[in-house]
Amino acid sequence: MRVEEERGRAWGLLGEFETPDELLHAARLARAEGYRRMDAYTPFPIHGLSDAMGFRPTKLPLVVLAGAVIGCVAALGTMWFSATIHYPINVAGKPYASWPMFIPITFELTVLFAALAAVFGMLGMNGLPMPYHPVFNAPRFAFASRDRFFLCIESRDALFDPANTRAFLNRLGAREVVEVEE
Amino acid sequence: MSDVAGSGRRRGGPPVIEPGHTYASVTDKISSIVLSRRTPLFWVLGFFVSFLLAMGLLVAVSYLFAKGLGIWGINQPVEWAFDIINFVWWIGIGHAGTLISAILLLLRQEWRTSINRFAEAMTLFAVACAGLFPLIHLGRPWLAYWLFPYPNTMALWPQWRSPLVWDVFAVGTYATVSFLFWFVGLIPDLATLRDRARRKGFQIFYGMLAMGWRGSALHWHRYEMAYLLLAGLATPLVISVHTVVSFDFAVGIIPGWHSTIFPPYFVAGAIYAGFAMVLLLSIPLRKVYGLEDFITLRHLQNMAKVMLATGLVVGYGYVMEAFMAWYSANPFEKYMIVNRMKGPYAPAYWALMLCNIVAPQFLWFKRVRSSPPALWAIALIVSIGMWLERFVIIVVSLHRDFLPSAWGMYRPTGWDWTTFVGTIGLFLALMFLFIRFLPMISIFEMRTLVPEARPLGKEAVPDDSVADEPEPA
Numbered sequence: 001m002r003v004e005e006e007r008g009r010a011w012g013l014l015g016e017f018e019t020p021d022e023l024l025h026a027a028r029l030a031r032a033e034g035y036r037r038m039d040a041y042t043p044f045p046i047h048g049l050s051d052a053m054g055f056r057p058t059k060l061p062l063v064v065l066a067g068a069v070i071g072c073v074a075a076l077g078t079m080w081f082s083a084t085i086h087y088p089i090n091v092a093g094k095p096y097a098s099w100p101m102f103i104p105i106t107f108e109l110t111v112l113f114a115a116l117a118a119v120f121g122m123l124g125m126n127g128l129p130m131p132y133h134p135v136f137n138a139p140r141f142a143f144a145s146r147d148r149f150f151l152c153i154e155s156r157d158a159l160f161d162p163a164n165t166r167a168f169l170n171r172l173g174a175r176e177v178v179e180v181e182e
Numbered sequence: 183m184s185d186v187a188g189s190g191r192r193r194g195g196p197p198v199i200e201p202g203h204t205y206a207s208v209t210d211k212i213s214s215i216v217l218s219r220r221t222p223l224f225w226v227l228g229f230f231v232s233f234l235l236a237m238g239l240l241v242a243v244s245y246l247f248a249k250g251l252g253i254w255g256i257n258q259p260v261e262w263a264f265d266i267i268n269f270v271w272w273i274g275i276g277h278a279g280t281l282i283s284a285i286l287l288l289l290r291q292e293w294r295t296s297i298n299r300f301a302e303a304m305t306l307f308a309v310a311c312a313g314l315f316p317l318i319h320l321g322r323p324w325l326a327y328w329l330f331p332y333p334n335t336m337a338l339w340p341q342w343r344s345p346l347v348w349d350v351f352a353v354g355t356y357a358t359v360s361f362l363f364w365f366v367g368l369i370p371d372l373a374t375l376r377d378r379a380r381r382k383g384f385q386i387f388y389g390m391l392a393m394g395w396r397g398s399a400l401h402w403h404r405y406e407m408a409y410l411l412l413a414g415l416a417t418p419l420v421i422s423v424h425t426v427v428s429f430d431f432a433v434g435i436i437p438g439w440h441s442t443i444f445p446p447y448f449v450a451g452a453i454y455a456g457f458a459m460v461l462l463l464s465i466p467l468r469k470v471y472g473l474e475d476f477i478t479l480r481h482l483q484n485m486a487k488v489m490l491a492t493g494l495v496v497g498y499g500y501v502m503e504a505f506m507a508w509y510s511a512n513p514f515e516k517y518m519i520v521n522r523m524k525g526p527y528a529p530a531y532w533a534l535m536l537c538n539i540v541a542p543q544f545l546w547f548k549r550v551r552s553s554p555p556a557l558w559a560i561a562l563i564v565s566i567g568m569w570l571e572r573f574v575i576i577v578v579s580l581h582r583d584f585l586p587s588a589w590g591m592y593r594p595t596g597w598d599w600t601t602f603v604g605t606i607g608l609f610l611a612l613m614f615l616f617i618r619f620l621p622m623i624s625i626f627e628m629r630t631l632v633p634e635a636r637p638l639g640k641e642a643v644p645d646d647s648v649a650d651e652p653e654p655a
Contacts, residue, residue, distance in 0.1 A: 027399075040399035043205060044370070044629040050403045058404045064411050078331055082339040091343065101343040104426055105351045111419045112355040115412055119362045122408035126401045129393035136396065142377035144397045145370070147205035147629075 011134035011182045012038075012154035013165050014141070015174030020046045023149035026172040027052040030153065033168065037157035041135065041150040060121050067117025068110050075109035076102060137181045152180065196483070198293045199631045200475035208476075208628045212621050213371075213378050215471055221618065224470055229614040235607020242600040243318055251321060253597045260580045260592035265319040267572040268602050270427055271455065272312035272609075273353065274448075274568065276360070277420055278456020279305025283363060284416035287409075293484055295627040296476040300467070300617070301460050302364040307612040308459070309357045311605040316349070318601075345429035352426040359419055363412050366405075369395050370626040424452045431575065437518040438579030441506065447499035454492035454538075455568035457485050461561035463613065465554045467622065476623055479552055486551040489564065493542035496571075500539065514584060526591065527578045530570050537567025 017023040020042070027040055031054050040049060076099075083089075084096040123129070135141060135152060144150050151174070153165050162179070169177045199208075246253055256263050279301040286294035317323050329350045331340055340347045372392035379385045395401070428448035431439035461482065468477040507519035522531045541563040544550045551557065582589045616622065 041397045042399060042402065043209070043374070043397060044626045045402040045406050046399075049399050053399050055400060055403050058407050060404055060407045061411065064415075079342045082331065083342060087337060087339055094343075098343060104345075104348040104422070104429075105342065107422055108348075108351040108355040108419075108426075111415050111422075112358060115355075115359045115362055115415050118408045118411045118415070119366055122366070122404050123393070125404050126398075128395065128401075131394055133394060133396055141396075145374040145377045146209045 010155050010162065011137075011180045012152045012160075013162070013169060014135065014138045014150050014152045014178050014180050015169035015172065016140060016143075016176045016178075017149040017151065017173065018175060020049075020149060022173055023151060024048055024052050026151050026169075026174070029172055030151065030168075034159050035153050035157055035165075037154040037160070039152050039154070041141070041144040041152065043145055043147060043149075046149075058125070060118065060125065063121035063125075064114050064118045067121075068114035071113025072106055072110040074113070075106040079105065134180050134182050138178050140176070140178070196478045196480040198296070198478060198480055199628065200478065201633075203475065203632055205629045205632055208632060209374060209378075209625055211473075212476075212623050212625045212628065213375055215617070216375060216619060216621055217379055217384065222470065225614060225618060229611060229618075232607045232610035232614060235604055236611045237604075237607075238600050239604020239608055242597050242604055243314075245597065246318060246601075247323065251319070253595065255593050255595045255598055257590070257592075259583065259588055259590050260577055262319075262580065263577055263592050264594055264598040264602055265315045266430075267569065267576055268605060269312050269315040270448075270572045270576075271569050272308045272315075272605065273356075273427060274424065274452035274455045275459045275565075276305040276308035276312065276356075276456065277424060277449070277452035278460050279303070279308075280356075280360060280363075280416050280420040281453055281456065282460070283367070284413040284420065287413045288417060291484075292631065293481055295631060296473075296478075296623050297460060297464060297481055297485075298627075299364075299367065299624045300463065300613075300622045301456075302360065302367065303613065303616045303620075303622070304456075304459060304463060305360045306357070306364060307609050307616075309353065309360060310612070311609050313353055313357065314605065316353075345426060345433050348426045349430060352423045356419060356423045359412070359416055363416055366409060366412065367624055367627075368620065369393065370397065370405075371621045371624060373397065374625055375621065421449055424449045436579050436583055437512070437514040438503075438522075438575060441503065443499055443502050443506075447496065447502075450492045450495035450499070451568060451571060454489060454496055455565060457489045457492070458561040458564040458568070461485055461489070461557055462565065465558045465561075467617065469554075471617075471622075473623065476628060482554060482557055483548075483551045486545045486557055486560075489561070490542050490545040493538060493545075493564070497539045500535070517582070518579060521582055522574060522578050525578065525582065527574070527581075531574050531578070534567055534570040534574055537563045538571060541567065 015026065017026060023040060023042065024046065027038075027049065030038055031052065036054075038053070040053060042049070079102045080097055080099075083098070083102075088096045090096075135150075138150075140148065141150070151169070151172075153160060153169065155162075159165070166177050254264065256265075279298075282294050282301040283298040283305075286298075317326050320326055328338075329340055329347065340350075369392060372388050373395035376385060376388040376392045379388055425445040425448070428444035432441060432444040434440060464477055464485075465482070468474050504519050507515040510516075522528070541560050544556070544560060550560070577592050581592055
């Protein structure tokens, strides 16, 4: 009944599952049913869940590649510029642009920028740090970081209907279905 | 489920996790070490002693800054000694952490899971101790930023062709990437601690560090990719770092340094020393905290095997150095090896052979590999041996090079020793803080080792309608 009253304020419905298999099963069926605005919450990455949820491959590798290219070009460019244009010094008759000697630093900075891109790219795409999220309001959500598996169908989904969606989650075998407050 | 038990037990050896554990028991066991109000007496005593030693380092470094490098034993012709020996020793120790966390991840060695977290912490703290030495060895350490390329009024640039400048970039990158790798691995566990902490202060502390991690499937999707890419980046990085460190010597023309075998020989030595340190730390830790279920004999045996293999590579390096000294027919090279074997520092050379070549041979025996006290003793001997190796390479090569009139002796002073022992104190103090405040075993990765963590997979629900739909926003 409370569900009906607060329909406008509900963020979604959260179903709790006990095993990764149950969650995978539920995620597949929810997608087959036509739900799209949903997310699962699990204590560890589950093999096959991304497919079951229908996630596209992440673009993160491209971000990392961009970082690597920037690091490589910046390192080589700086060394080349300083050694040939800005402050050329003749050391033992060696060429100014003695590129083999520039490789170690170029390699290190390529790795550095790529690693920074991987970490900040991952955090940025995930929207972290995020101090508040409605799903934390669910009473048993702390178990998502211990031993329980949750599937949340969000209220912005076109098919979302408090009563039907709740019944649907129950049919999938959710141990408990709770409403997540905004 | 029977194949699952098999994958944990593989070929009859001890399992990577003792049977009977569940997600909840793994989580509770590891997080309770951190969240418990009771601090074990062993921790208090251990931290106190290491903190005292670290304070010794503070005194030694303060006095060094006040008086200058003259308080150390270095002089012509040995201008590099404890500072660079300790630098190489510490940075080598760090390498095992990256090897365990990155290379073994790529090789799908799942036994790495219970030791990677504290091995990575060990890497970070070892690199911190290592980085200290080149800095304090600068005559004017407050000008250390001159090593970086920055726009300056002197219009000067670092010398890009110098391995010492490469070192700055290699070690700086290594420290940064090691930290990122370690922290990214910690995020889900910090969320677990945030959710399980009872005290307000701890909830806020872990909550801020966890950055709002909620275990979302979409987040895990990107997280796993980021972690895999980081492992792929860290793998060539760790090899490059000790290669660059070895260039510090190999590019110089001193007999005993100018050798192409140095990069592989240094990298193998680094992994050797690092695994010795992981054993030195993990054997007491699993005992004191009752973690034998997670750090099983399987882990100790595997680490012993890695030590044996890298120890043999290092032994090959020693033999090759002697062989090349004879085969090159270069009188200076020849004298270098004779001087190592019979010169004033001969005891260091022979102790090194005993520690690094003879001691690990006991690891051929399964009984030794299965005995934690024996492994601990061998790891300690190897750690000492690896320190002696750097002493022999650096001091013994420098003290008698080309001209007998330029020969000299090196004797470490009390300040040299205080600084070295002080960094051991700093390292241990940081390790003690780490095991008290952060989970020393990766909780979320341990959950994946629990048998029921492996879903039956696609056959559970035959379904083909999901693949080509757009992703939810």
